[in-house]
Structure formats: C-alpha cells, structure tokens
Amino acid sequence: MNKRLKNPAVWIPLVVALAFACGMLVANGLFVPGRSVGGNQKLSTLLNIIGHEYVDEVDTDSLMETMYPQLLSGLDPHSVYIKAEDLEAVNSELEGSFSGIGITFNMLNDSINVLEVLSGGPSEKVGLLAGDRIVTINDSVVAGKKWSNEKVMSWLRGESGTKVRLGIRRSTSPELLPFEVTRGPIPVTSIDAAYLIDDVTGYIRVNKFGRTTYDEFYTEMVKLRNAGAKRYVVDLRGNGGGFMEMAVLMANEFLPAGRLIVATHGRDSSAESAAVSDGSGTFQDAQLTVLLDEFSASASEIFAGAIQDHDRGLVVGRRSFGKGLVQRQMSLPDGSAVRLTIARYYTPSGRCIQKTYAHGENQDYAREILDRYNSGEVFNGDSIKHDESLIFKTDAGRVVYGGGGIMPDIFVPNDTAEITSYYLNVLNKGLLQKFSFDFTDRHRAELKNAGSVSAMLKVLPSDDELLVEFVDYAKSNGVTPRWYYINISRSLIVNDLKALIARDVYGTPAFYKVSNITDPTVVRALREMRSGAAEFPIKDLQSKPTEISLNRFYKVNPWTNNLYAIR
Numbered sequence: 088m089n090k091r092l093k094n095p096a097v098w099i100p101l102v103v104a105l106a107f108a109c110g111m112l113v114a115n116g117l118f119v120p121g122r123s124v125g126g127n128q129k130l131s132t133l134l135n136i137i138g139h140e141y142v143d144e145v146d147t148d149s150l151m152e153t154m155y156p157q158l159l160s161g162l163d164p165h166s167v168y169i170k171a172e173d174l175e176a177v178n179s180e181l182e183g184s185f186s187g188i189g190i191t192f193n194m195l196n197d198s199i200n201v202l203e204v205l206s207g208g209p210s211e212k213v214g215l216l217a218g219d220r221i222v223t224i225n226d227s228v229v230a231g232k233k234w235s236n237e238k239v240m241s242w243l244r245g246e247s248g249t250k251v252r253l254g255i256r257r258s259t260s261p262e263l264l265p266f267e268v269t270r271g272p273i274p275v276t277s278i279d280a281a282y283l284i285d286d287v288t289g290y291i292r293v294n295k296f297g298r299t300t301y302d303e304f305y306t307e308m309v310k311l312r313n314a315g316a317k318r319y320v321v322d323l324r325g326n327g328g329g330f331m332e333m334a335v336l337m338a339n340e341f342l343p344a345g346r347l348i349v350a351t352h353g354r355d356s357s358a359e360s361a362a363v364s365d366g367s368g369t370f371q372d373a374q375l376t377v378l379l380d381e382f383s384a385s386a387s388e389i390f391a392g393a394i395q396d397h398d399r400g401l402v403v404g405r406r407s408f409g410k411g412l413v414q415r416q417m418s419l420p421d422g423s424a425v426r427l428t429i430a431r432y433y434t435p436s437g438r439c440i441q442k443t444y445a446h447g448e449n450q451d452y453a454r455e456i457l458d459r460y461n462s463g464e465v466f467n468g469d470s471i472k473h474d475e476s477l478i479f480k481t482d483a484g485r486v487v488y489g490g491g492g493i494m495p496d497i498f499v500p501n502d503t504a505e506i507t508s509y510y511l512n513v514l515n516k517g518l519l520q521k522f523s524f525d526f527t528d529r530h531r532a533e534l535k536n537a538g539s540v541s542a543m544l545k546v547l548p549s550d551d552e553l554l555v556e557f558v559d560y561a562k563s564n565g566v567t568p569r570w571y572y573i574n575i576s577r578s579l580i581v582n583d584l585k586a587l588i589a590r591d592v593y594g595t596p597a598f599y600k601v602s603n604i605t606d607p608t609v610v611r612a613l614r615e616m617r618s619g620a621a622e623f624p625i626k627d628l629q630s631k632p633t634e635i636s637l638n639r640f641y642k643v644n645p646w647t648n649n650l651y652a653i654r
Contacts, residue, residue, distance in 0.1 A: 155423075163428045164444055164452040165412050171422035185275060186247040188268045190215065191595070192239065193520065197231045198222075199239055200524055203594045209271045215255065217591065218528050222263060223254030230256075245270050258528050274299070280599035281307035288616060289316030290609070292599055296329030296386035301336040308340070308370060318374035318621065320612050321390075324404060328385025331413065331432070338393040340368040341375055341400070346435065348393045351413055353430030358413070374621040375400030376612040379495055381456050381465060384408035391493045392434030398483040398625040402495040403612045405465055408456070409492035411441030434493075436479040442491035468498035483624050496625070497615060499608045505579040507572035513561050519580070522560045523587035534592045540600045543592060550581045557584060578605070 134147050155168040189208020190201050199221035204211045222230045224242050243251065247270055255264040277293055277300040284290040289311030293304060308319070321337075331349070338348045344366025351360050377391045379402060388407050394400045413430040431439050444452045463470040477489035488494055513519055527534065537543040547553060554577060558568050573580070582605050590598035603609045615621060 155425075159425065159427075162446060163412055165410065165414055165426070166428045167426050169416075169424045169426065174422065174424055185244060185273055186249075186270045187240075187244040187273045188215075188251060188253075188270055189273050190243075192221070192236075194234065194236060194239070197233050199229060199234075202524075202591060205273065208273055209268050210266075213266050213268050215253075215266060215268070216257065218258065218524075218531055220256040221253055222256050223252075225252050226254075247271050258531075276303060278303050278307055280596035281311060282596065282600060283311065283314055283316060284320065284603065284609070284613065287315060287317045288320060288613060289314075289318070290320045290322065290599070290603065292322040292324075293326055295326060296331075296333040298330060298333075300329070300333040304333075304337055305340065305369075312370075312373075316373075318376075318616050319370065320376050320378065320609065320616070322378040322609075323383045323387040323391065324378050324380040324608070325382045326384070326387040327382065327408075328387055328410065331386055331389060334386035334389040335362045338390050339364045340370050341373070341394065342368060342397060343371055346393070346397050348435070349389045350433045351430040352433065353413070355429065358430035372623070374616055374619075374623070376616055376621050377402045378608055378612060379404040379407045379493060380608075381405055381459060381492075382408060383493075384410040388440055388493050389432060389434070392436075392438065392440065395487065395493065395496065396435040396438075396479075396481050398481050398485065399623050401497060401612070401615055401621045401625065402493060403497045403615065404495050404499050404608050405501065406459075406471060406494050407440070407492040409440055409442030411439045436481060436487060438477070438479050438487060438489035440489060440492050465501040466503065467500060481625075485625070497611060499611050502607050505576050507576045509566070509569050509572035510576040510579060512566050513557075513580075516564065516566065518561050518564055518566065519557075519583050520587055521564075522557050523584055524591055525560075526556075526584075527588055527591035531592065534588070540589050540593055540597045543589060544585060544601070547585065547588070550577075553584055554581055 134151070137145055137150070138147050152170065159166045159168050187209075189205040189210045191203040191205070192199050192201050194200070201210075201215060201217055201219040201221065203217055204215050220230070222228065229239070229242070245251065249270050251268050251270065253266045253268060255266055257264055275297060277295050277297050279292040279294050281289070281291040289308070291304065291307055291311065293300065311319070335348050342348070342364035344364055346364040348362040348364060350362070351358055353359070375394060377394055377400060379387065379391055383391070383404075384407065388410065391402050391407065395402050411431050411433075412428045413432055414426040415429045416424050416426045418424050431441060433439050442452075442455060459465050471494065473488045473494070474490040479487050479489060481487055534543050534546060537546045548556065554573070557580065558573060562568055582602065586598045586601040589601045
C-alpha cells in the first residue's frame with residue numbers, strides 16, 4: 088500500500104470520502120428485497136405446477152436462472168444478475184489480482200500469440216518470451232481452434248499453485264518447446280502507460296478504477312514528478328469506471344481543502360453520502376488536463392466532474408458516456424450476486440450526469456452511443472443538444488450542463504478524414520496487428536536491442552518502405568491494393584503499424600508512447616497546457632469552496648464548515 092495511506096494523519100480526514108457504502112462494488116450480505124406474500128405464493132405455485140404437470144421434465148432451478156436477468160432488465164440498464172460460476176471472473180478485473188500464468192496475448196491466425204510476459208510472473212520464471220505461440224495446453228492442441236479470448240483465459244487461469252503444461256512454438260526452434268507453468272497471483276494493473284510526454288508534462292492513462300488504482304496512480308504520478316513533470320495529462324478515454332472510492336482519492340490529490348468531490352442520493356438513507364477534499368493532495372499546484380470520450384463512464388465522470396466544477400483543470404475530448412447511477416453488489420445464497428442500482432451521484436455543482444433511460448428499455452439505452460455517431464455529435468461539437476433546463480455553474484461561474492455525461496471544455500472531434508474503405512478492410516481483417524506481429528518476429532532482436540521506443544522508431548524502415556511492405560502483405564491475405572485510398576490513409580496506417588510494433592517489442596506502454604505522437608486529443612491537450620490554459624483556476628477567476636445548493640442532501644458541520652454525509 089502507498090506509504091501515505093499508512094499514515095493516519097493522511098487518511099483519517101478522508102473517512103467521509105471513503106464512507107461510500109452505496110458506491111463500493113463489494114459483497115454486502117444477502118439482499119432480501121421487500122416482496123408481497125402473494126407474489127411469493129404465486130411464483131412458488133407456478134414452479135410447482137411446472138415441476139409436476141409440464142409434459143417434459145424440467146429443471147426448475149435452471150428455469151429460474153433464466154428468469155433472474157429478465158427480472159433485473161425491467162429496472163435500469165446497470166442493475167445486473169451475476170451467475171455464481173461467473174462471479175469470480177467478473178470481480179477479478181476490479182479486485183487487483185487473479186491467479187494465472189502472467190502473459191498478455193491475442194488471437195491471430197487462429198493462434199494464441201504471446202504479446203507480453205509480465206515481469207516477475209510465473210511465465211517469466213520458466214522462460215516464456217514475447218512472440219511465443221501457444222500450440223497446446225495440457226497436451227490438447229489449441230492452435231487452429233478459433234477460440235475466443237474468454238475461452239483461452241478459462242484454460243490459462245486457475246487456482247494459485249496449480250500447474251498448466253504448454254507446448255510453445257518459437258521462431259528460433261524447429262521443435263515444439265514444452266513448458267510447465269505454476270499459476271500464481273497476477274496483478275491486474277490499472278495504468279496502461281505513464282511517461283514524460285515532454286520535459287515537463289507527465290502523461291498517465293488509467294484504464295479502470297479497480298481496488299488498487301489509486302495506489303498505482305499515486306506511485307506513477309510521484310515517479311513522473313521526480314522525473315521533472317510539472318503538469319499532467321490524465322487520460323480516461325475508454326475507462327468505463329469501477330470503484331467510486333478510487334476516483335475520490337485521485338481527485339483529492341489535485342483539490343484544495345474543503346471542495347466537494349461527489350455526493351450520492353438514494354431512496355434509502357444509507358445511500359446518502361458526500362466526499363470532501365482534505366487538502367493533503369500532493370499535486371494541488373500542478374496544471375491538469377483530463378481526457379474523455381464517449382466510453383468514459385461512472386468513476387471517470389466523477390473524477391472529471393470534480394475537476395471541471397472546481398475549475399481545477401481542463402477537460403478535453405468528447406462528451407462522456409453519462410452513467411450517474413451507483414451500484415452495490417450483494418451476495419445471494421447460492422454464490423451468485425446482484426449489482427443493484429441504489430443511488431445517483433452528483434458532481435460538486437449539483438449535476439447528475441446520468442443520461443435518460445426508460446425502465447426495461449435497455450436496447451434503446453445501449454444504442455445511444457451509436458445515435459451520437461449517426462447524429463454527427465462525435466464529429467462536430469455543434470451537434471450536441473444541451474438540456475437548457477439543467478444548467479449549472481462551476482465555482483468560477485462557467486456554465487455546465489446536466490442530463491447526459493460530462494461535456495468537455497475543449498471539444499476534439501473524432502477525425503475520420505483518413506479513414507477509407509481500404510483502411511477499414513485491413514482493420515476489420517486484423518491485418519494491421521498480424522503484420523506487426525510477424526514483422527516484430529522477424530526483427531525482434533534488432534528492435535529490442537535499440538533500447539528504447541524512440542531509438543526503435545529510428546531502426547524501422549522508412550514510412551514508404553513500411554507501407555509498401557504492409558500493402559504487399561495485405562494483398563497476400565486477400566486485400567487488393569487501392570492506392571487512391573491507401574494514400575489517403577497513409578499516415579493512419581503507418582502510425583498504427585509503428586505503435587503496434589512498439590507494443591509487440593516493449594509492451595503496452597510503448598503503444599501509447601507512439602500513438603500519442605499523432606493523437607489529436609493528446610496533441611490538443613498539450614497545446615492548451617503549453618499556452619497556460621489549464622492553470623488553476625481556469626480562466627484566471629478566483630475559486631472558492633463550493634456552496635452546496637442541494638440542501639436536502641447535505642448538512643454543513645458548523646465547527647469545520649465542511650460537508651459531511653447524512654448517514
């Protein structure tokens with residue numbers, strides 16, 4: 088655990104922030120909702136009739152299993168039922184670790200290709216290498232089986248201490264190489280990349296809000312600061328959320344004391360809570376930019392909303408997903424669970440950014456992102472329709488809107504100018520990834536010996552040579568060269584190839600080091616920060632602790648003038 092959290096003087100003031108019983112996705116005992124006796128009798132009678140009178144023999148337990156998801160689908164889109172056999176896998180992505188062999192892989196050409204061997208993991212200890220292909224698992228041939236990633240993981244993951252036998256095909260050996268790997272704890276990291284994007288700007292990409300996210304985030308931020316960072320880009324694009332508490336702790340690092348971070352309100356009093364910054368944050372004086380897109384949701388929106396409402400930094404990108412509902416996970420007697428929405432959360436200005444939904448109409452809700460593309464919103468900020476009845480103000484008086492996601496301060500469209508039918512064809516066939524992996528396999532030693540991503544880029548062929556080699560490869564895989572379209576997509580294809588090759592050589596962080604060079608949102612964020620636009624407070628207006636207008640949700644402690652949760 089981070090040393091700062093071991094110090095009671097640091098974490099005790101954040102007790103309020105961590106008192107999010109309604110936000111934590113942890114087991115909370117048996118959930119017994121109020122039901123009418125008549126309803127129970129009716130269901131019991133119906134199941135008894137089916138069990139005894141139906142023409143075919145029926146497993147009523149299995150029948151009920153199909154009913155539970157349907158029951159919850161009549162509520163909001165985020166209340167879900169989780170089968171007992173699926174619960175461990177569902178929880179593992181947020182818990183911080185699981186047991187496995189310690190590799191990242193993808194499926195290419197119906198083969199399991201090892202992309203990265205995690206440092207210190209079980210596979211590294213026995214000598215597996217990036218570029219290896221898994222041909223057999225426990226003596227069963229898996230190459231050519233067209234397995235899904237989920238099925239591969241189910242074979243590779245298992246209880247810590249158990250063993251799995253692998254047959255490995257390696258480019259340097261004509262024979263199948265046998266390895267026996269003892270499964271062990273594998274950390275589920277939340278940080279895809281953290282590096283200095285220029286001499287004074289740290290970039291950090293957070294992919295989820297898991298149980299260890301804050302600790303990872305703080306550790307990487309300190310490393311960046313020690314390396315010379317004075318301003319930071321926090322990239323939450325594609326981050327679908329997770330534990331609310333992690334977003335609270337992250338926001339606390341940037342905010343002065345006494346700022347509301349987030350509040351929740353539900354029908355039950357236990358869902359009433361508020362989190363306020365305690366002034367212990369290490370990065371209160373640093374410039375900050377937060378990147379969002381249409382797939383940034385939940386905890387990502389909590390963090391961005393707190394930063395925006397307090398004029399603490401710039402939000403750059405596109406309107407976020409719009410998930411303002413809080414789920415609590417509750418165990419059921421057979422080991423299954425339900426994640427039930429029990430509250431809505433509110434940003435410091437009072438916004439609930441949950442987008443509209445109708446009970447039971449989950450298909451329309453799921454299509455909402457597609458509707459943004461069809462309406463042109465992701466390509467043009469002027470296409471966004473604000474709800475003028477839900478206007479709120481930041482500390483500095485800037486207008487922000489509720490009712491559907493966090494709208495960025497600076498809109499960056501989804502640029503499709505270079506996307507052509509040729510690019511989509513090679514992308515959809517997975518040829519960019521396949522070519523990059525094959526290219527890396529043929530030149531792995533040379534590329535690895537370059538020593539760094541920047542040096543590796545200089546070792547690569549020229550852009551024209553790389554493009555021609557790829558086009559020939561695509562042609563051999565059934566994609567006819569169409570040079571008019573290839574030239575339009577030239578930069579996009581070459582940049583994708585470089586980023587993928589970097590990933591195959593140096594791991595996931597290297598992908599972002601290369602792709603960010605031309606990423607329009609990152610480029611715009613850097614430009615704004617270098618101009619001073621992200622200095623606190625935004626627009627050079629004096630900020631002050633938030634005066635809460637939602638008085639029905641909060642009370643103010645008269646001794647500290649800070650908010651505390653109604654509990």
